[in-house]
Amino acid sequence: MENEDLHNPESSASRLDAVFMEAKRIAEALVFASAQPVAESYLRDRLPAQVEVRRVMEALKADYQSRGVNLVQVGEQWAFRTASDLSFFIRTDQDEVKKLSRAALEVLSIIAYHQPVTRAEIEDIRGVQTSRGTLDVLLEAGWVRFRGRRRTPGRPVTLGTTADFLDHFGLEELRDLPGVEELRGAGLLSSRIPSNFQVPLPLMQEELAEDEDPITQLDLEELGLLTPGGEPDQ
DSSP states (O other): OOOHHHHHHHHHHHHHHHHHHHHHHHHHHHHOSSSSEEEHHHHHHSHHHHSHHHHHHHHHHHHHHTTEEEEEETTTEEEEEEOOGGGGGGGSSOOOOOOOOOHHHHHHHHHHHSSEEEHHHHHHSSOOOHHHHHHHHHHHSEEEEEEEEEEEOOEEEEEEEHHHHHEEEEEETGSOOOOOOHHHHHTOOOOOOOOOOOOOOOOSSSSSOEEEEOOOOOHHHTTTTTTTTTOOOO
16 A cells, blocks of 8 residues: 555545544534633644644634634634624623723733733732732633742742633734734723833743742642642632
8 A cells, every 4th residue: 555655646645635634523523512712732632643733723714714603713722603793693691701890901901911920010010009809800700810930039929811811802812912003093092102102012921931930739828729738719
């Protein structure tokens, strides 16, 4: 068979095409069956070894581009979502996330654009103290997470956004956050802002920065996320 393929490249190409198509079907089934966005690493472990996961997903995304349901990328994860222009037809009985206060929106915006960022840095940017309740709302919504500990005196906790944040706001990755002109066009920035005003570009990676240490179990207990002994705090 191998010799036959050497003399018949069309046969070999046809077989590769068949493997690729089967990989698309498997990926489609895995994402469709999941209630949460599916990581590329999860797909990679289940698709044929000879196919490139990102190429498979991009091809599948193109297949769904003009349909009522779209395949969307959320960081390095994938999920099916209702096409944005049809979302107003969809009614849901699920409880909506509690409407965020102005303070919570400000804090979420600062974390999104400045991550990794500490509570003290958030307060320095806002010019006012940030209550634990404001951070709790964002943590409970699943949009903000504790990233690590900054290697500075006091080892403050650093904060960042989550994949759920990207998913909820329809972003594939952090670089899709709106820039200055988009924010001004939406009426979210004053026309009197300084000409040299810059919107910071968030850290584009999930990995810890060079000045961050990972969160440990003791850290979680100190933050009130785990009770002593390792049990989740209820």
